[in-house]
Each structure stands twice: as structure tokens, then as C-alpha cells.
Amino acid sequence: MIYPYSIGGSTERYFLTIGKHFNRRKFLKKVKVKKGSHAEEVFGRIYDELMSETIDIQREYRKYYAEEYGDIREFLYQKLNVRQSLIDNLIEETNRGRRVLSGRNYSSKDYVISQLIFSETMLEKLNKLLL
Amino acid sequence: MKIKTDFITNSSSTSFILIYGTEFGLDEFLELVGMKKESDFSFLFARIYQELWEKKEPIRDTYDDDTIKERFSKEVLSRILEAEKKGKKVFAGTLSSENDEIESFFCTDSFIIENDTFYLNAINCIW
Numbered sequence: 001m002i003y004p005y006s007i008g009g010s011t012e013r014y015f016l017t018i019g020k021h022f023n024r025r026k027f028l029k030k031v032k033v034k035k036g037s038h039a040e041e042v043f044g045r046i047y048d049e050l051m052s053e054t055i056d057i058q059r060e061y062r063k064y065y066a067e068e069y070g071d072i073r074e075f076l077y078q079k080l081n082v083r084q085s086l087i088d089n090l091i092e093e094t095n096r097g098r099r100v101l102s103g104r105n106y107s108s109k110d111y112v113i114s115q116l117i118f119s120e121t122m123l124e125k126l127n128k129l130l131l
Numbered sequence: 132m133k134i135k136t137d138f139i140t141n142s143s144s145t146s147f148i149l150i151y152g153t154e155f156g157l158d159e160f161l162e163l164v165g166m167k168k169e170s171d172f173s174f175l176f177a178r179i180y181q182e183l184w185e186k187k188e189p190i191r192d193t194y195d196d197d198t199i200k201e202r203f204s205k206e207v208l209s210r211i212l213e214a215e216k217k218g219k220k221v222f223a224g225t226l227s228s229e230n231d232e233i234e235s236f237f238c239t240d241s242f243i244i245e246n247d248t249f250y251l252n253a254i255n256c257i258w
Contacts, residue, residue, distance in 0.1 A: 031172055037165015038244045039176065112239045119232035125171050 001127050002050070003089065004105075004118060007081050012105040012118075015057070015086070016050055017093040018130060024048075030129050042113075046126075049113045054101035058094060145238045146202060149187050149222045150214045151249040163248055178233045183251070187222035194223060207252060214250075226253070 003015040027047045033039040061075045069075040073091060076082040080102070082090075090100050106114045116122055158168060160180045166173050190199070190211065199208045211221050226238040237253065244251045 032167035032170035034165035039165040
């Protein structure tokens with residue numbers, strides 16, 4: 001799932017939850033594009049944009065913040081200013097063994113792809129695929 | 132199939148050129164761009180097909196040789212002249228980024244799709 005959120009209303013960010021073995025090849029297979037095609041090029045860019053410069057939240061917490069914050073819930077709330085309802089969703093996803101990645105929109109500078117990803121219809125379809 | 136992609140712009144419109152020999156429908160278009168019809172995401176290319184087919188006009192209604200050379204390139208003009216000689220259909224049109232995100236995506240992206248059935252050039256962005 002992709003969960004868009006913002007900090008202070010300016011920087012657009014998102015959490016991306018994926019299965020442990022999710023990768024580019026599996027993503028493109030699920031999208032159903034043909035190898036070497038224009039569609040593969042477009043959806044390859046979508047995958048790259050989503051994954052670009054993302055941070056694994058659980059790893060980040062364990063490595064740098066475990067001493068400072070009692071648990072990941074506290075870390076998400078106090079350090080990252082994430083609202084409680086979203087924290088509940090993310091914790092539920094981690095309990096199901098999924099990875100939680102944090103990313104910023106437009107991080108790869110592929111502006112048009114980012115705009116497409118976060119359009120209403122596309123986000124809905126991507127979330128269905130990423131479940 | 133050859134695919135060329137290029138820089139990305141903040142253009143508000145993109146002129147495109149579409150060349151093909153025989154008419155083809157949406158299913159064939161999806162096949163040619165490499166998107167399986169049963170995909171949840173085929174709507175994206177179905178939409179661009181719809182836009183292209185709605186907005187295309189015979190190129191000679193709008194452009195003469197000099198304008199094609201100026202707005203596209205000498206190479207594109209050669210391709211058009213060759214296609215016309217072979218009796219192929221050559222169209223031009225404009226996509227706008229003022230509409231929804233899907234048209235906006237295809238408008239601000241720059242690409243050429245080329246295969247045995249059709250040639251689509253959407254490189255020319257107008258700022």
C-alpha cells in the first residue's frame with residue numbers, strides 16, 4: 001500500500017508497505033507488461049520512482065533510534081510526526097511481516113511520473129496491486 | 132520495437148505525429164505498446180489511444196514541409212515524406228497538460244514509439 005502524508009503541509013511524503021520479497025521484476029509481472037515495450041519502460045519508471053531513496057523504517061528505528069524512543073510507534077509519532085490512525089495501519093502491516101518504507105514524492109526528479117503515481121485513479125490501482 | 136525517451140519538460144502542450152498504414156483499434160494499440168489488455172493499468176494506454184485518435188488530424192491540414200522541419204526535425208520530415216510516398220496515413224495533433232493527470236503525463240513526457248504498425252512521435256514539447 002502507498003500511504004501519502006505530509007509534514008507541516010509542505011513536504012509531500014509517503015509510506016510504502018511491501019512484501020519481503022517484492023522487487024522490480026515481480027512488480028512488472030503483476031502490472032502485466034511485455035518485455036522491452038513502452039509500457040514496461042513507463043512502469044519501470046513508476047517502480048523506480050516509488051523505491052527511490054526510500055528508507056526502511058524498522059531498520060532505521062533499530063539502528064539509530066531504539067535507545068531514544070521506546071518502540072517504533074513512539075518513533076513514528078514523536079520523530080516523524082505521523083498521525084495515530086496511520087501509525088495503526090503501519091503497525092498492522094509490520095505485524096503481517098511486511099516492510100515499511102518511507103519516501104518523498106519527486107525524489108528521483110522524474111516529476112511527471114510522480115504526478116501520475118499520486119493521481120487518484122493511479123494510486124487506487126497501485127494500492128490494489130501492492131496489497 | 133524501438134522506444135526513445137528524452138528530457139522532461141513543464142510544457143503545456145505537445146505536438147505529436149502519428150503514422151500508420153492500415154487502421155487499427157484499441158486492442159492492437161495495447162498490444163503494440165506492450166500492455167496486456169487484462170491488466171488493471173490498461174486504462175492508462177486506453178486513455179492515450181482515445182486522446183490521440185480524437186485529436187489527430189491529417190498533417191497536411193496544418194503543416195507544410197517547412198513547418199514540420201522547424202517544429203520537429205529534418206529527419207521527421209524525411210520520414211513523413213517517405214510514408215506519404217508509400218500511401219501511409221500521416222496525422223498530427225496536440226496533447227495538453229491542462230486536462231487530467233493522464234493526458235498531462237503523456238503530454239509532458241517525451242517519447243517515440245516505433246514498430247511495424249505505427250510510428251508515434253511525441254517529442255516536440257511547447258513551453
